[in-house]
Amino acid sequence: MPEDTLPAQPGRWLWTCRAGFEPHLFEELAWAGASPRMLGEVLVESEKRPTEPPVFARTGIRVLASFPTDQTPEQLAEAIAARTAEAAPAGSLVLQAFLPDSPAGNRLADEADALLEAVRARLPADRLLEETWRAREASATLVELCVAPGVVMVGSVPAREALSLAPGGRQRMRRSGDSPSRAAMKLEEALVSLPFEPGRGEVCVDLGAAPGGWTQRLVARGARVIAVDPAKLMPELARQPRVEHVQESAFSYAPEEPADWLFCDMAWRPLEVAQLLAKWGRRGWATHLVANIKLPIKDKNPILVRVRHILTQDGGWQGLTMRQLYHDRDEVTVTAHRGL
Missing domain, CATH: 3.40.50.150 (Vaccinia Virus protein VP39)
Structure with a gap:
């Protein structure tokens, strides 16, 4: 496991998984001939998307770009918005941000929220689909910002091909008060x-x-x-x-x-x-x-x-x-x- 999160390479696929299951996701991708590379906690990159969706992947996006976080928030938001507009010049967009589901990643929640709003403000409002649940029927493009320690990675996937419509695949469900178990x-x-x-x-x-x-x-x-x-x-x-x-x-x-x-x-x-x-x-x-x-x-x-x-x-x-x-x-x- 790299000590610092490595930036994903444009054109490759970025996958995230449950903490501790990185080796199993890596093995799956290797078996599929996808040339995986470990980027950091819960983050694995591959050269291509396997025919069968990886069992241990929560979500997968095709990388558009990676940006170091040593820029000002304004510079970072401008660069991400420009790259998003280039990669998806037409159609509806669902824009989301997620954190690596790890202690170091989860501490970046405030930064991720601020960056997401700054990028949204720089994209045409009429292209942003607010109802995420409609993304597949609207043939929208899902654009996700992975805000990791030291790097922000931006990727997209057609909503109809997405493993999950929840940010980072973290589909949190609410437990009802009378439920006998989780x-x-x-x-x-x-x-x-x-x-x-x-x-x-x-x-x-x-x-x-x-x-x-x-x-x-x-x-x-x-x-x-x-x-x-x-x-x-x-x-x-x-x-x-x-x-x-x-x-x-x-x-x-x-x-x-x-x-x-x-x-x-x-x-x-x-x-x-x-x-x-x-x-x-x-x-x-x-x-x-x-x-x-x-x-x-x-x-x-x-x-x-x-x-x-x-x-x-x-x-x-x-x-x-x-x-x-x-x-x-x-x-x-x-x-x-x-x-x-």
Whole structure:
């Protein structure tokens, strides 16, 4: 790891990840032949964007320029605005700033906010799209300023190709006061990335449901939930008329009829969970899949290669995505579907 953050090279790709996972992101990019280079804490550069989005990347942007922070704020804002206007001469822009998610990076929050406002003031107001959630449908360009110790890196990506529309991929979800666990935030973040989510009356199976974090959020959306877990749900959730609690192992449970959605957030060995999810896909027991796969201490990437193979080749799941989201810790979130 470099002692000081290195500037990214124009034309290459800048990726950010969870602290401590830089080696795993670097390894992914190396396996993809993308010639990675470590820039600093949570920041990795690559020569190209891999065909498969990196699992451990929160966001990725094609670098427009890097600027040292020894300039005055006005000079820096002028240079960034000019480079942004050159690289994206037409169409709507979503302009954001993010910090490396590290102690040194997070201390720069005030500087990042001030720089973002200064750059915004130097760009045509009619080109700046305020509603970030509309960026994909508006075919906007996402421009991000990475404000790191000693350097500001500017990059862009078409919003439709962006891994996340949140600054730096840090999609913070709010935990509700009655939530039985922080797991609910992981589900909320996973659903944000999907084009649709469970609707009123749809049948969801939640494997390993207790104490009920995911089940609670699904019921709040109007879904009917079959919660499978030998352990108890929190009492107020167990009394819900749209919740059926099946007190048996997720590995032995078989549904009486196919479900619309399969959810799974079990703290279990990754290959065994993958084989369980593959069984559901192979037998056509669910149409959509959202699951968290816990990571081993070592050999994370080799295990994930095997998990991908099990789900797609053995289970027949299609459109598979695999990402370590902001609220994930030692795990990754998988989404997929069948027969759409």
